[in-house]
Amino acid sequence: MSNLIQHNSNKVIIAENLTKRFGHFTAVDNISFEVSRGEIFGFLGANGAGKTTAMRMLCGLSIPTAGKGMVAGYDIETQTELVKKSIGYMSQKFSLYDDLKVWENIELFGGIYGMKDKEIKVKTDELMKVLNFENERDKLVGSLPLGFKQKLAFSVSIFHTPQVVFLDEPTGGVDPITRRQFWELIYDATSRGITVFVTTHYMDEAEYCNRVSIMVDGKIEALDSPKELKKQFNASSMDEVFHQLARKSTRVDS
Amino acid sequence: MPAIEVKNLYKNYYPYKSGKFAGIGKPAIENETNLNSPLGAEGINFNVSRGEIFGIIGPDGAGKTTLFRILTTLILADSGMAFVDGFDVVKDYKEIRKRVGYMPGKFSLYQDLTVLENLNFFATVFNTTIEENYELIKDIYQQIEPFKNRRAGKLSGGMKQKLALSCALIHKPSVLFLDEPTTGVDPVSRKEFWGMLKKLKQQGITILVSTPYMDEASLCDRIALIQDGRFLKIDTPKNIMSQYENKLWAVQSDNMYKLLLDLRSYEPSKNCFAFGDKHHVSVDSGQLTVDSLRQYLQQKEHTNIEIREIKPTIEDCFMQLSQG
Numbered sequence: 001m002s003n004l005i006q007h008n009s010n011k012v013i014i015a016e017n018l019t020k021r022f023g024h025f026t027a028v029d030n031i032s033f034e035v036s037r038g039e040i041f042g043f044l045g046a047n048g049a050g051k052t053t054a055m056r057m058l059c060g061l062s063i064p065t066a067g068k069g070m071v072a073g074y075d076i077e078t079q080t081e082l083v084k085k086s087i088g089y090m091s092q093k094f095s096l097y098d099d100l101k102v103w104e105n106i107e108l109f110g111g112i113y114g115m116k117d118k119e120i121k122v123k124t125d126e127l128m129k130v131l132n133f134e135n136e137r138d139k140l141v142g143s144l145p146l147g148f149k150q151k152l153a154f155s156v157s158i159f160h161t162p163q164v165v166f167l168d169e170p171t172g173g174v175d176p177i178t179r180r181q182f183w184e185l186i187y188d189a190t191s192r193g194i195t196v197f198v199t200t201h202y203m204d205e206a207e208y209c210n211r212v213s214i215m216v217d218g219k220i221e222a223l224d225s226p227k228e229l230k231k232q233f234n235a236s237s238m239d240e241v242f243h244q245l246a247r248k249s250t251r252v253d254s
Numbered sequence: 255m256p257a258i259e260v261k262n263l264y265k266n267y268y269p270y271k272s273g274k275f276a277g278i279g280k281p282a283i284e285n286e287t288n289l290n291s292p293l294g295a296e297g298i299n300f301n302v303s304r305g306e307i308f309g310i311i312g313p314d315g316a317g318k319t320t321l322f323r324i325l326t327t328l329i330l331a332d333s334g335m336a337f338v339d340g341f342d343v344v345k346d347y348k349e350i351r352k353r354v355g356y357m358p359g360k361f362s363l364y365q366d367l368t369v370l371e372n373l374n375f376f377a378t379v380f381n382t383t384i385e386e387n388y389e390l391i392k393d394i395y396q397q398i399e400p401f402k403n404r405r406a407g408k409l410s411g412g413m414k415q416k417l418a419l420s421c422a423l424i425h426k427p428s429v430l431f432l433d434e435p436t437t438g439v440d441p442v443s444r445k446e447f448w449g450m451l452k453k454l455k456q457q458g459i460t461i462l463v464s465t466p467y468m469d470e471a472s473l474c475d476r477i478a479l480i481q482d483g484r485f486l487k488i489d490t491p492k493n494i495m496s497q498y499e500n501k502l503w504a505v506q507s508d509n510m511y512k513l514l515l516d517l518r519s520y521e522p523s524k525n526c527f528a529f530g531d532k533h534h535v536s537v538d539s540g541q542l543t544v545d546s547l548r549q550y551l552q553q554k555e556h557t558n559i560e561i562r563e564i565k566p567t568i569e570d571c572f573m574q575l576s577q578g
Contacts, residue, residue: 046440175313204530
């Protein structure tokens with residue numbers, strides 16, 4: 001591990017030449033980047049560009065073929081369990097239990113992450129107030145409207161105050177108003193020092209990120225603030241930037 | 255005769271696990287004991303003309319799939335009527351099944367069959383051959399033809415989508431039903447997909463397509479905005495945008511999150527949403543001028559303030575209609 005990594009505690013995610021090969025196919029091809037504490041980092045790319053594979057490595061779920069990575073100060077190759085303890089994860093598929101009540105879901109996930117009963121209770125009360133969910137507390141999660149569920153799933157993913165939370169297309173199919181309320185929850189989380197790593201297919205959401213990386217065929221082809229990227233590509237929106245870059249793809253598998 | 259005709263159509267999934275309304279239309283009385291009776295319920299109405307691309311646009315859970323399943327004769331409505339190609343979805347279901355192509359939201363081809371086997375299978379089921387209608391699917395199928403011996407389960411998302419579309423077209427349907435064909439698909443592939451639909455339209459096929467992506471609305475001839483089982487509006491995208499009430503301003507400053515909070519806490523500009531790198535403020539122009547808003551924001555210590563009047567997008571319209 002390089003000195004750079006050891007001395008930089010402000011960097012919550014560090015990827016150095018991270019690579020993952022499946023047989024002859026290089027899904028993630030030598031990517032390097034850093035994400036600072038409290039940052040909203042947008043991770044964009046076309047279907048099949050390698051986003052999910054990269055994210056799985058950073059979450060300690062898949063071991064890199066080559067390269068190094070540190071998440072929350074832990075090595076993603078040798079300290080996967082410590083990595084998992086320090087992060088939150090919200091998958092694109094709704095992952096709370098429909099047949100458990102709202103408070104039961106929170107207690108279950110809080111417990112899995114090793115939180116004390118008392119802490120869970122206090123924080124649950126707090127969360128119900130913030131989300132305006134006090135009337136929903138005893139309802140089955142399956143009975144909630146989709147927008148509520150997504151907000152709850154996000155809140156559960158950061159309930160144990162992880163250093164960084166990974167969000168995989170958190171707003172797919174959500175109505176436009178809830179989609180925006182969701183982003184306000186993200187802003188609120190970062191104001192409390194949580195780092196956010198997010199993938200999305202909504203290009204307007206890319207604009208809400210502090211910095212955005214765009215993957216093409218396993219490589220990071222661009223990485224900067226939305227403002228700088230638009231300048232660099234002489235584009236009026238992130239949608240244009242994305243189209244210019246994704247057009248470079250030569251992978252048939254897109 | 256319209257390609258699709260829907261009259262007062264109502265379907266309710268009560269008793270649904272949530273004990274709330276789920277389906278399409280509006281129940282007579284919205285409490286649990288009356289939910290399952292179609293008596294007095296209000297259904298939805300719309301027509302789709304031949305050769306039209308008609309979009310059903312709305313979030314998950316709005317009732318899009320329910321509507322598609324009724325029209326493709328897979329489930330029955332509680333009340334109301336619907337006709338596809340002039341045939342009744344209840345009485346003439348066999349006739350309708352011969353004539354429509356349906357691509358469900360969930361990938362439903364045979365994962366264990368190869369690309370070619372799937373296509374052959376669907377052609378055979380409809381008593382036709384790939385050769386007979388090859389012209390229709392040529393542009394789409396050629397993109398996946400190099401993988402024709404690969405099992406469908408091993409294809410990428412984009413290729414699965416193209417195969418599913420080819421299979422839905424192989425019997426040359428007169429009406430094509432596409433339920434969320436672009437959900438979870440990246441913006442570049444989405445654009446490509448809409449290009450394919452345009453070509454199909456030119457060949458005279460009527461297309462009913464649903465999507466949660468509001469930016470796809472402008473690619474349809476007409477759209478219905480749907481939420482909670484009800485249509486908020488049916489019209490051309492252009493007309494819907496021109497009917498936006500109030501003026502719409504795009505506002506920017508150096509601190510966008512603080513700007514959002516400040517706009518929200520000021521009564522005349524409280525109707526405000528983040529929109530990419532700008533915030534959109536819906537203003538009653540009698541109440542607020544650009545100068546007075548600028549002044550207010552300067553007081554709140556914003557720098558590099560930009561305020562510009564803009565034309566609303568379908569997403570702006572959806573938000574306004576769904577709040578009203």
